[in-house]
Amino acid sequence: MRRNAASTSCGGRPVKLLAVGLNYRSASPELLARATAGTTDIAAVLDELLGSFDIAEAMVVSTCNRVEMYTAVRGFHGALNDVGTVLARQCGVPLTQLAPGLYAHYADEAVRQLFKVASGLDSLVQGERQVLGQLRAAYITATKHGAVGSVLHEATQQALRVGKRIHTEVMSSEPQPSIAEAALNLGESHLGSLVGASALVVGAGDMGTAAAAALRGRGVDELRILSRSRESAARLAATLCASHGILAELDQALLGVDVVVCATSSPQYVLTPELATARLAQQRRLLIVDLAMPKDVAPLLAEIPGVRVIDLPGMARAVTAMPEATLSSAWRILSEEMAAFSAADRATSVTPIIVALRERAEDLMARELAWLTARQPQLEVAQQADVARAMRRLTKSLLHDPTVRVKQLAAADGSYYADALRELFDLDVPTETAAAAIAAASVGLAEYGRCAEVTR
Incomplete structure (x- = not known):
């Protein structure tokens, strides 16, 4: 495994941030599911990215509604092609098939995208805080793997600070729900209050933990946690006074519950019509919340009478936007922080x-x-x-x-004065103007068949 290269410059060549990814807006649910499933082995993905000559640093942010690869790159064209190739190979689809769902941001716009993600402004549920923890976890994973140098370190730390500032200054008075809370809000709007209901949470990771806590907050009476690992289920259950078991007990755990929340990382369906049929023979009313990507719940379940399925694609069409004043304040802070970051970066570039x-x-x-x-x-x-x-x-x-x-x-x-200094003293320093970078970005994405997008 190759370790960090110099980040602000490599062999005299400037290093800039490149973000390539797809999310719930840019890609179909099926394509996003394949991307999420294909990037579960983060170490392997990082190794592939760092194997590129044009990539000096790398970090992968993979959540239920996005997969983004942030890289510090020496050359735009080569890096863009290599990131796309790695993502396509991990997803098991040709790059030409993946390209329509991709977007790319370069230099300052890549930093801006990172700031948007950290603040929750680019989330399915705008303003949700869980993404801050997910971004921090992605940074820690990449750092432990030796994939983070000065460019990604500075950009990510600033993004975490900006995200925290926006949540503290703008959203603290009107806290936004997590994705799990938003899904349960939607479920209650269809089925009524969950007070006194019995609930089952399948999965004890971050999303399962958030869902279990949200269910307890809504006053569910009986709560059970299932996980592949009995230890993981027991740890979560102990914090919420819940019972626990393993995934193999799912068929029995379904009996008598009113709400099922699925949030595993399984590449196959966890909840199938066959499993739900026995449950519905007892009581013909069941709320299923699928927070997994790829999906945990087989699509046919939504066609069974008495079953209400809420999944991430459905939430994207139903979630309520943030209040306009709150959103405006958040964007103002982000713009201020972005201007300060860009000014500092320009000063450092000389x-x-x-x-x-x-x-x-x-x-x-x-x-x-x-x-x-x-x-x-x-x-x-x-x-x-x-x-x-x-x-x-x-x-x-x-x-x-x-x-x-x-x-x-x-x-x-x-760069005007820096360029003047270079010319006056005939200094041999490589340069890449903003115009050249944008032109490179446009040409690079044209090689994807003009299917991806560069924000200028």
Whole structure:
């Protein structure tokens, strides 16, 4: 496994953030399910991504309503093709079939996408907080794998901070429901209050935990947790005064329950019509909430009389949008944070030019000192050292104000002054202007058959 490469520049080439993914808006539920199922082995995906020459860092964010790959890249075209190829291979579909559901964001727009995800503004349930934990978990996984360097570290840490700020300052007075809570809200709108009901949660991961807590909050009387691991089910059940069991006991656990919430990572259906038939023979009313991606619940269950199935695609059509004032405030904060991040990034981007300028000055000074030593051989070593120190102080003083000022100007006005400095002193520093980056993005996605999207 290849470890982190330099992130702000690699071999003199600038490294920028690239985000490629698909979500509940861009892709069909079937395609999103295949992407989610294909990226369960995050370590394997990270290894594949880091095997690309053009990719220096990588992080995979996979949730019930999105799969996104954030990479720090040396070259746009090669990286875009490699990320798409990895995603297509993991999903088991040709890239041409996957491409219509893909979107791509580059440089500042990739950071903006990360900020949107962290704040919940890009979630199926706008403003939900669970995505913050999912993003943090993705970052920790990538870090442990040696896939995170300075570019992804800085962008992700800032995204987590921005997400927390938006939730604290804007949404704390009107907290948004989690996806599990929103699904149960929708269920109650059809079936009435869940107070006194009996409920079964299948899956003890993050989504299952959120669903179980939401059910307890709604006053369910009997709650049972099932998981592949008896230990996982027992741990969750102990926190909620619930009973527990293993997935093999599902057929018996269904008897007598009013609500079933499925949230496993199984690639096959967990709840089938055959299992539900025995349950419905006793009582012909059942609410099923499918929070899994790929789906845990077979589609035919929705056709059985007395069964109400709520799944993620259905929620996308039914969830209530955030209040306009709240949404406006959240976007204002995000825009402010994005402007500050971009200014700091532009200021940092001139560092290679400043380093090159100082190296040029050091080189000229060394040549002049060599010339002086050859012309004045009678100078003692101490005298030569005094001359060298004086020249270094002079060089440092001459360069200090211009280098500080060019950082300030770059932060405010982009690369114009940095480019001018490069031209004036004929500095050999690779450059990639914003226009070139956007053009590269457009051309790169054209190679996908013009099916993907680059936000400019």
